[in-house]
Amino acid sequence: xxxxxxxxxxxxxxxxxxxxxxxxxxxxxxxxxxxxxxxxxxxxxxxxxxxxxxxxxxxxxxxxxxxxxxxxxxxxxxxxxxxxxxxxxxxxxxxxxxxxxxxxxxxxxxxxxxxxxxxxxxxxxxxxxxxxxxxxxxxxxxxxxxxxxxxxxxxxxxxxxxxxxxxxxxxxxxxxxxxxxxxxxxxxxxxxxxxxxxxxxxxxxxxxxxxxxxxxxxxxxxxxxxxxxxxxxx
Amino acid sequence: xxxxxxxxxxxxxxxxxxxxxxxxxxxxxxxxxxxxxxxxxxxxxxxxxxxxxxxxxxxxxxxxxxxxxxxxxxxxxxxxxxxxxxxxxxxxxxxxxxxxxxxxxxxxxxxxxxxxxxxxxxxxxxxxxxxxxxxxxxxxxxxxxxxxxxxxxxxxxxxxxxxxxxxxxxxxxxxxxxxxxxxxxxxxxxxxxxxxxxxxxxxxxxxxxxxxxxxxxxxxxxxxxxxxxxxxxx
DNA sequence: GCAAATTAATGATTTATTCAAG
DNA sequence: CTTGAATAAATCATTAATTTGC
Numbered sequence: 034x035x036x037x038x039x040x041x042x043x044x045x046x047x048x049x050x051x052x053x054x055x056x057x058x059x060x061x062x063x064x065x066x067x068x069x070x071x072x073x074x075x076x077x078x079x080x081x082x083x084x085x086x087x088x089x090x091x092x093x094x095x096x097x098x099x100x101x102x103x104x105x106x107x108x109x110x111x112x113x114x115x116x117x118x119x120x121x122x123x124x125x126x127x128x129x130x131x132x133x134x135x136x137x138x139x140x141x142x143x144x145x146x147x148x149x150x151x152x153x154x155x156x157x158x159x160x161x162x163x164x165x166x167x168x169x170x171x172x173x174x175x176x177x178x179x180x181x182x183x184x185x186x187x188x189x190x191x192x193x194x195x196x197x198x199x200x201x202x203x204x205x206x207x208x209x210x211x212x213x214x215x216x217x218x219x220x221x222x223x224x225x226x227x228x229x230x231x232x233x234x235x236x237x238x239x240x241x242x243x244x245x246x247x248x249x250x251x252x253x254x255x256x257x258x259x260x261x262x263x264x265x266x267x
Numbered sequence: 268x269x270x271x272x273x274x275x276x277x278x279x280x281x282x283x284x285x286x287x288x289x290x291x292x293x294x295x296x297x298x299x300x301x302x303x304x305x306x307x308x309x310x311x312x313x314x315x316x317x318x319x320x321x322x323x324x325x326x327x328x329x330x331x332x333x334x335x336x337x338x339x340x341x342x343x344x345x346x347x348x349x350x351x352x353x354x355x356x357x358x359x360x361x362x363x364x365x366x367x368x369x370x371x372x373x374x375x376x377x378x379x380x381x382x383x384x385x386x387x388x389x390x391x392x393x394x395x396x397x398x399x400x401x402x403x404x405x406x407x408x409x410x411x412x413x414x415x416x417x418x419x420x421x422x423x424x425x426x427x428x429x430x431x432x433x434x435x436x437x438x439x440x441x442x443x444x445x446x447x448x449x450x451x452x453x454x455x456x457x458x459x460x461x462x463x464x465x466x467x468x469x470x471x472x473x474x475x476x477x478x479x480x481x482x483x484x485x486x487x488x489x490x491x492x493x494x495x496x497x498x499x500x501x
Numbered sequence: 502g503c504a505a506a507t508t509a510a511t512g513a514t515t516t517a518t519t520c521a522a523g
Numbered sequence: 524c525t526t527g528a529a530t531a532a533a534t535c536a537t538t539a540a541t542t543t544g545c
Contacts, residue, residue: 121522122521122528123527123528124527125527143514169527169529170526170527172516172528173526173527173528174526175516176516177525177526179516180517355537355538356511356536357512358512359512377529377530403512403514406530407511410531410533411511413531
């Protein structure tokens with residue numbers, strides 16, 4: 034089990050703290066000092082102001098560039114068209130969907146950050162869009178194609194095989210050819226079986242999103258009396 | 268090496284064919300005749316350059332900036348870590364873990380982007396860290412506390428409550444204090460049974476990570492002749 | 502005592518589910 | 524009912540801690 038003892042020293046004493054042990058792993062005899070990294074550098078940083086954690090609020094709203102005024106959810110132009118008006122969810126345009134599907138069909142499944150960035154930039158020509166939209170799209174599309182296929186496979190368990198209507202002949206052809214052999218040769222959609230383990234940190238954090246702050250708030254609501262860690266009054 | 272053949276054909280064929288399925292009529296009118304060579308010249312807006320997606324980008328290793336810390340010359344003595352600083356995974360320091368746990372104990376479960384940003388800034392005082400590390404930490408910690416508890420519950424069907432031996436009294440005390448707690452001075456782990464479903468887009472995408480590009484590459488590797496969509500060598 | 506081998510933690514990704522806008 | 528968004532569960536992967544053989 035972890036011993037939080039150190040924590041105490043941490044908070045109440047200066048940073049140089051004597052880290053008793055490296056990470057958790059109970060009993061760590063050796064770490065006598067290994068964490069040089071920390072200890073060494075940990076000079077004057079001492080103060081750890083909890084308050085700062087408690088009151089970020091004020092939303093520094095880092096950007097506003099693309100974000101824009103969702104503040105007024107009302108009346109967007111209603112239409113999808115160019116940009117999504119309000120602050121609701123992304124409403125892809127035909128072009129965007131088309132491109133995304135194309136990429137998907139082209140084999141892309143889990144674009145990495147660079148790719149996402151790139152795609153986003155491109156797609157933004159056709160309408161408002163953010164990186165996460167692209168990310169989610171691929172996630173959802175992949176998952177749903179998978180389910181769909183599963184359903185189909187089950188559904189036509191005894192049916193010959195569906196003539197991949199989704200893919201152009203030549204296309205599907207090549208597909209089948211190359212991976213048909215091994216596993217499922219259902220021919221349906223051929224998900225190309227995205228590989229299980231791919232390493233690829235496809236994303237990272239960015240500027241602050243929005244006031245999801247409320248979430249935490251609510252959560253505390255539950256923790257309630259426990260830790261009125263909460264920011265502004267309330 | 269990989270030829271963009273596929274891509275090319277893909278782009279050159281009429282859209283209806285490939286994207287005919289679902290909704291969207293991909294770029295509808297688009298290249299109705301482009302079928303042959305790369306008469307790219309995409310229409311006005313349609314300038315959607317696939318190449319741009321394929322962009323090799325040659326690992327623009329963006330890092331190198333603030334990393335390398337460990338090898339930082341300023342810390343002569345700190346040599347323990349001779350490893351590549353930025354290449355591996357985050358290795359939290361005692362201080363960082365301590366703070367994170369405190370926040371967790373304080374009720375935080377799924378910090379939003381702002382919070383993550385804030386926390387990251389604070390924690391970076393104690394060592395290299397990125398927003399996603401914070402995000403992951405909470406995800407993992409939450410999940411693992413959950414399983415741990417589940418195991419316990421199952422194991423001890425009637426387990427009353429654990430005698431928090433893990434926390435030092437003073438510690439919890441101070442925490443509470445600092446948090447301006449008004450009630451509940453228990454330092455118990457109290458998982459709080461985190462909330463069911465909270466909506467809160469706690470993150471967003473950010474700058475590109477790094478050469479995760481390889482991932483995609485690999486993927487194609489499999490699809491191989493299928494979709495020589497791949498960039499150039501690299 | 503040390504270092505390869507083993508194991509326990511836990512950081513990082515991916516996949517499955519769930520929720521809710523439209 | 525479709526699908527964007529978000530979260531949780533399941534996995535994969537890497538490092539630190541521990542063990543083991545010399």
